[in-house]
Amino acid sequence: MVPNPDQPTGPEAKPFIGLAKTFTPEDEAALRESLKRCSPSTFEAAVQYRRTGNPEHVPAVVIGVIERFVEPDLRVKLKEADDDLRLIDDLGVDSLTMMEIVVLVEDVLTMTINNDELRNLRTVGDVKLFIDCKIRGLPLPKPTKFLPVEQIVGVMPIQPPFLFLNEASVSSSGANAKYKITGQEFFLQGHFKDNPVMPASIMLEALGQLGVLFLLEGIATEQGKVVSPSTIFFTGCEGVRAHRICRPGDILSISIKPKRTKMPLATFEGSIRVGQEKAAIVEEFTLTFGLEDAATVTPLVRLPVVPAPTSITGLGQVANGTGPNA
């Protein structure tokens, strides 16, 4: 039985690690002054946190503080509750604004954040997770890693012209990528005649490729071992549905989240959007993978590579999945 998290059961009860000391009316007045430019709900969440120490109130405080420092015309993005929003690129937060955010978060949550801990916080989700771990006294998470196409090409066994990831971000909780359909893809010459449409099988392929990248960059393996790029293959998928015809010029927003990972199988859910429109979802797809000693790994390509113009070469390693519309 779980007690109401906001109601300590007795005067001496101290259910949460964050509850360091009593919260006086003076503290509340100071908190109100500190948060005077934040939404009322931010202040309310901060009061609840300071009264109870319940970390569940922290995300609302953190988002409220970030919102207060973001230019008004960009604030609407925060309403989308997208943890992948990038502080710099999407919200215009520079390093000085980040410091302002930190000073205010430190102040209202009565915590201390070190400079070097800040450097890895790239997305709203990073900030929320980081502060949550700090408050719960948990080890700090691995930061989200951003990979431009040069780095993706450097680590992936799949290469142009069959690589459908232009840029990607990988964290321990999942991965996101973008791919712009250029119209120069070789298969669009025939799919379809005088009517280029991105094959659904290739959209499934793009999801699979992001799964490969996640296995190579995102999962924690046993000490001294890494996932071997040459051992990853597609095994199956379920619940694949295409919702939107995608054509040259569309930018695919590709997302996957791991559902189960147990050697030698990793199962993901995945989705592709174009803007706010759902383009495809996959309830489940599974990749198989193997490990090798970290020392034996030789990088595939470590130099920046400009994606080659399309030409008809071999198929990719991962997917032979057949989408319903292909």
Next chain:
Amino acid sequence: MPKVYITGLGFITSIGNDRASVTNSLRTLQHGFEHYAPFQGPEVPVKIAAPVRGFQLDSTDPEDWTFPAGYTIKREVLRGMSPNAVYSWCAMQQAIADARLTDAEVSNRHTGLYAASGGSPFLMGHMLHRMHTQGIMKCSPLGIVASIAGTLNFNLVAHFRIKGASGGFSSACASSSHALGFAYDELALGRQKRMFVVGAEDGNLDAILPFASMRALSLQTDPNLASRPFDTGRDGFVGTGGAVVLVLETEDEVARRGVPVYCEVAGWGQASDGHNVAISHPDGQGLAAAIQLALEATATPVEAVDYVNAHATSTPIGDTSEARALKSIFRPPTTRPAISSTKAITGHGLSLAGAMESGFCALAIRDGFMPGSAHITNLDPECDGLNIIRSTLSAQPRVVLNNVSGFGGANVSLVFKQA
């Protein structure tokens, strides 16, 4: 050497926040003094100041600040600003519009900016207090940028995307004349084509009251008597703030753009007293030398000078010193130039003074008037033989001198000529 002209002006001052109202105040000798609210407590011996109107910048949190209609400053710009940076940001907008400069003409490697302010004692005090009471890491990350003496050039160079020469000058009340003089040099030496010159001060309690203990401020309670340079009853200066921006351009740039000019900046001279850390030389030796050098540098005969905008701040010692310096230069039988101190209506702008009064000189030359020296009832006998004009003359001066003297005995004299 190319000639240098003033092509644009911007004013945020105690006597007006635009060119038209400043000109009107200078012509009619309307002063900007009032019983300044922050001075009205019984513990403050000084009562009068000349605040800038239309701005509300008395919070330590820039997001509380308000501006006159027409000026909006984004939070990310505002957060590193001092009050004097805000004033200068607005004066920059005016000067850029006045000089009809495009964004590209403002931001290129041939356009620079020299600035002068005393920083922001107000925000510095707030930051240090917070540091000592709340903790070192609890200060605003940009507190230092907003408060030290370079705050003007830091802010303006970044926000107006200045790519040419930049820097700040720190010679107290001579600062913005030094900025103007060295900006002239940049243009005359062919190193830049265009220079912004900015003088600014917070002009609030923390900027003004530290001068009280050295007995430099007027203790008068009547706004009409507090600032009266060259009057026997003068008892100190009245503090003011704000910002003035001048746009200086080479003759080639003026011809290329085909814009009207206010006047020529003919040249300048500077010399130091080498005498006292805060008190002018009793005979104004350094100032006289600066004037002499300025006249020589610009090949100006003494008798050609029509008008002198004096530094005279309304302090007993300083005004006497300047009167003696002027008498040593403008001796009979040469024509005596008209002399006035516009500080009688504006108050003393410290680092702002040189730029502000140079702006006044430019208006006087272009619009054809010489502002009078207001509030004189009993002219100091030290001024005998000087033509101190007590009311505004409707005559166009062709050659104008602007003097400043700063702490440490720094003296600068600038020469402006009808174009």
